[in-house]
Amino acid sequence: MPKWRLTVRRKIDYLHPQTNRSHEPPLAQPAGVLRFGVVMSHEAQREPSSRADPPWRRWYRTARWKRLRQDVFLRDLYQCRMCGDVISQPIERVCDHIEPHGGDERRFWDPGNLQTLCKACHDGEKQRQEQPKRERRGVWD
Ligand SMILES: [Zn+2]
Numbered sequence: 529m530p531k532w533r534l535t536v537r538r539k540i541d542y543l544h545p546q547t548n549r550s551h552e553p554p555l556a557q558p559a560g561v562l563r564f565g566v567v568m569s570h571e572a573q574r575e576p577s578s579r580a581d582p583p584w585r586r587w588y589r590t591a592r593w594k595r596l597r598q599d600v601f602l603r604d605l606y607q608c609r610m611c612g613d614v615i616s617q618p619i620e621r622v623c624d625h626i627e628p629h630g631g632d633e634r635r636f637w638d639p640g641n642l643q644t645l646c647k648a649c650h651d652g653e654k655q656r657q658e659q660p661k662r663e664r665r666g667v668w669d
Pocket residue numbers: 608609610611612613645646647648649650
């Protein structure tokens with residue numbers, strides 16, 4: 529049900545509390561979808577910095593992650609695994625999860641599941657692979 533309808537219905541309920549709505553589905557609905565074991569509100573899904581952040585978002589800020597990604601870059605000799613370029617600018621280096629971790633701690637921290645990508649490849653090719661819908665909407669069709 530669209531939000532405005534809910535608002536209108538609440539208003540009607542307020543003005544006419546006697547109205548029989550037993551034939552309609554209950555107003556109480558889950559706040560959002562179940563993701564990574566956390567019920568996120570629709571707002572939280574739009575705002576990544578909200579309190580309802582999934583726990584793995586914090587893992588990216590840990591010293592452990594920073595150390596691990598440096599290890600991965602060094603292991604890959606600072607070379608992008610997709611285009612083969614040596615990435616000289618630290619800001620252009622992306623430590624990418626080959627298999628999306630989906631909140632799984634083991635896959636998140638597994639060096640075997642990590643690869644060095646340049647920002648261009650990560651934001652371009654990789655994103656297209658993970659979001660095939662975007663490609664269909666793209667300028668190429
Ligand atoms: Zn690349």
